[in-house]
Amino acid sequence: MQFLAYILRQTGKNLRQTWGTQVMTLLTVTLSVLIFAFFFLIYTNMLRASARLGDDVRLIVYLDQEVTEQMRPGLEKKIHDFGPVEKIVFVSRTEAFARLSAQLGKEKDILNDLGPDFLPPSIEVYPLKNLNDLTRISQFSDFLLTLPHAAKVQSGSDWLRRFGYFTNLLRIVVLLSGSLLIISMTFIVSYTLRLTVLSRQGELEILRLLGATSAYIRLPLLLEGMLQGLLGSGLGLTALYFLYQWIASRFSGPGFLKLFDFAFFPPELTGAILLAGVVLCTVGSLFSIRRFIRI
Amino acid sequence: MPRDASTDKPLVELVNVTKIYPPDVVAVEDVSLRIYKGEILFLTGMSGAGKTTLIKLICRLETPTRGLIEVAGRDLSQISTAGVQRMRQKIGVAYQDFRLLDKQTVLQNIAMAMEVTYASTKVIRARVEELLALLNLSDKRDKLASELSRGEQQRVALARAAANGPSLLLADEPTGNLDPAATELVINLFRHLNEKNGSTIVVATHDPSIYAETEHRVMTLNNGQLSAHPNRSPRQIELFEA
Structure with missing residues (x-):
């Protein structure tokens, strides 16, 4: 108990002696965590959206002629020739018109001047969930275009491809900001502790002469690094949470966030980021302790 | 009273110890010395005779170029870092250059020695007050070290050296800046530690006033070589021979 009290008191003393540098370090750690966590949050949401979009993939084959009941088995067989699918839905002109009318709701009046035949008939093909490879979807799309009376195939693969590129780009940004996080936390905390050590060099030398144990000298410095990590990560994540809340309240409704079901980190991921911050800063302080303190 | 040194195992033993600083400055040469538990030993000699080096060797602030040093039966060259730390907690050293922290108070400077042993705040407080009273410094308790006279x-x-009630106290020129009254206080402190705690005390000094009348052993270092003090009493001769 006495040991713990000394370690805590010594840590407090260190923090007071170099408070200016400590605040700067805390801000740097906070900003690093905020930048990394911000991109990581977007990335994780994009990944989730990407997975969901992959699940919702369907290919629509627009036809230039209505499909009769007799034609259906033949078309279904041909589609299955490419591979098994989840389901196939035939949509007639009238059904397409009814759907559009239902989607427009109160504004369906605009369809009054158009006849129920103005939309083309189509076949909606829902591939199996495991068909999430864009090249394969593209091949399937090309195959469907060879069906009798097929005029156009809409697969959304171009959009998915662009979405994939964006997600990859974001992955690079996350990796870069992650590297920034590692560098800033370990090196800056290490540098700050070096300043602490230098400012207390005389005292540390006397402690050494008085027989202070390694734990007595090193633990407060280690604790200082851990505290920097905990507070910096905590503040960074708190700032991100408020930023998220602000964005969510400003852009709520049928917009971008609604489309991607934008969500904050789950508690376990928040804890993991916090822990990573603590570990990185502790590693930074260990560097300093090993390099600059002679026991 | 001086103890009879002939029977016990020594607390400190130096066997043919030589210390040469680079490139070839011989600070201590072929010194053999036994310091017994409960003994008060005066090490005298001119400035540069090797007194400080000898004290540094005993508390392992320096390592010998040649020879063996044992403290409490343990060879200092074989002792681990943790062992050195434990040993230093039991050895009080008063350095010639004081080594105080200027920006800390008298109380904090003394307490520091006890804090490293994780003594309770209450015990530290009581001990510091006792020492301050013994050395007539009670009114300086909250002064910064930099505000004090030499x-x-x-x-x-x-x-600070006496704070933990050390089994061995090494004092390097402890009265160099003191007037006779303060010197008397210091001698009383040594006597108090020696009689009350059984502390072994080694005093390196060139101030004859503190050992002139003593019945304790007095040794002289001259150009790094140790010998009995030339003006020794029959009792001192007897102790030296032992």
């Missing part, structure tokens, strides 16, 4: 700083350094 003599007062010297007494604070001694109080």
Whole structure:
């Protein structure tokens, strides 16, 4: 108990002696965590959206002629020739018109001047969930275009491809900001502790002469690094949470966030980021302790 | 009273110890010395005779170029870092240059020695008050070390060395900046530690006033070589031979 009290008191003393540098370090750690966590949050949401979009993939084959009941088995067989699918839905002109009318709701009046035949008939093909490879979807799309009376195939693969590129780009940004996080936390905390050590060099030398144990000298410095990590990560994540809340309240409704079901980190991921911050800063302080303190 | 040194195992033993600083400055040469538990030993000699080096060798601030040093039966060259730390907690050293922290108070400077042993705040407080009273420094308790006179700083350094009731106290020129009254206080502190705690005390000094009348052993270092003090009493001769 006495040991713990000394370690805590010594840590407090260190923090007071170099408070200016400590605040700067805390801000740097906070900003690093905020930048990394911000991109990581977007990335994780994009990944989730990407997975969901992959699940919702369907290919629509627009036809230039209505499909009769007799034609259906033949078309279904041909589609299955490419591979098994989840389901196939035939949509007639009238059904397409009814759907559009239902989607427009109160504004369906605009369809009054158009006849129920103005939309083309189509076949909606829902591939199996495991068909999430864009090249394969593209091949399937090309195959469907060879069906009798097929005029156009809409697969959304171009959009998915662009979405994939964006997600990859974001992955690079996350990796870069992650590297920034590692560098800033370990090196800056290490540098700050070096300043602490230098400012207390005389005292540390006397402690050494008085027989202070390694734990007595090193633990407060280690604790200082851990505290920097905990507070910096905590503040960074708190700032991100408020930023998220602000964005969510400003852009709520049928917009971008609604489309991607934008969500904050789950508690376990928040804890993991916090822990990573603590570990990185502790590693930074260990560097300093090993390099600059002679026991 | 001086103890009879002939029977016990020594607390400190130096066997043919030589210390040469680069490139070829011989600070201590072929010194053999036994210091017994409960003994008060005066090491005298001119400046540069090797007294400080000898003290540094005993508390392992320096390592010998040749020879063996044992403290409490343990060879200092074989002792681990943790072992050195434990040993230093039991050895009080009052340095010639005091080594106080200028920006800390007298109380904090003395307490520091006890804090490293994780003593309770209550125990530290009581012990510091006792030492301050013994050295007539009670009114300086909350003064910064930098605000004290040289003599007062010297007494604070001694109080810090004595704080843990050390089994061995090494004092390097402890009265160099003191007036006769303060010197008397320091001698009383040594006597108090020796009689009450059984501390072994080694005093390196060139101040004859503190050992002239003593019945304890007095040794002289001259150009790094140790010998009995030339003006020794029959009792001192007897102790030296032992």
